[in-house]
Amino acid sequence: MEDKRLIRQIQQGNSDALDTIIRKYYNDIYSYCFRKTANTSVAADLTQEVFLRLAKYIHNYVHKGKFRNYLFIIARNICHDYYKKKGAVVEDIDLLDVPDRDSNFKRLEQSEIIIKALGSLPDIQKDVIILRFYHDMKLKEISEITGASLATTKSRLKQGLDKLKKILNREDVF
Template sequence: MEDKKLMRQIKQGNSHALDILIRKYYNDIYSYCFRRTTNATVAADLTQEVFLKLSKYIHNYVHKGKFRNYLFIIARNICNDYYTKRGTVVEDIDLLDIPDHDSNFNRLERSEIILKALDSLPDIQKDVIILRFYQDMKVKEISEITGASIATTKSRLKQGLDKLKKNLSKGDVF
């Protein structure tokens, strides 16, 4: 169902429409929060906070652009608040619950290396890379979410990718 229609139904008091909207975007928001924090528990908590904030202020929402971008603005702000309140300590990924299959382990190991390399970037570059490559957003959408110009967003993307490439080639992420 189209977001605009869902929003109209929610504002008319249809709580089922809110459930549909949450289910539609839950995985994307969780994925973003996880990549920002590299901690599944914290990411789940932050994702819940995003949707609690959405449900609290949904009647104030004014349709401008894509609703998905609006949600990512909330998620970005909540992740930034998390780091402001708790510092920038990022916990390691718990590998104990992962099945011991070679291919899965190698894939997980590569994923962990990439997450650590991402975590080494400044937040402004990390956000742009996560939104571009993990959420498949266009530069224009990312600039709306981050509040930066398109030129600045492109610059942050290039700088972030250059740093990632350098860190991954040198092995500086550990």
């Protein structure tokens, strides 16, 4: 069902439409929050907060552009607030708990290295990279979500990718 119609139904009090929106976008928002925090339980809590905030303020929402982008703006703000309140830092990931025999070990190890490398980037660069490569968004959409100009968004992407290359080429990632 089209987002615009679902939103109208939610604004008219249809809770089933809200459930449909949540099911439709939950995985995208959760994966964004996970990539921002590298913590499954924190990501789940932040994702829940995104949808609670959506439910609270949906009556004020005016449909402009893509609704998905609106949700990512909320998610970005909630993740930012989380770090601001907690002074949280991405926790070190201990790969020693994964047995060497595991056939997925190499893929897991690479994934963990990338998560740690992403965690070392400034938020403004991390956001652009996560939205571009993990959520397949266009730079124009990312600039709308982050509130930056298109030129600034392009610059942040390039700077972030350059930093990631340096980090991933170092021997001492851990």
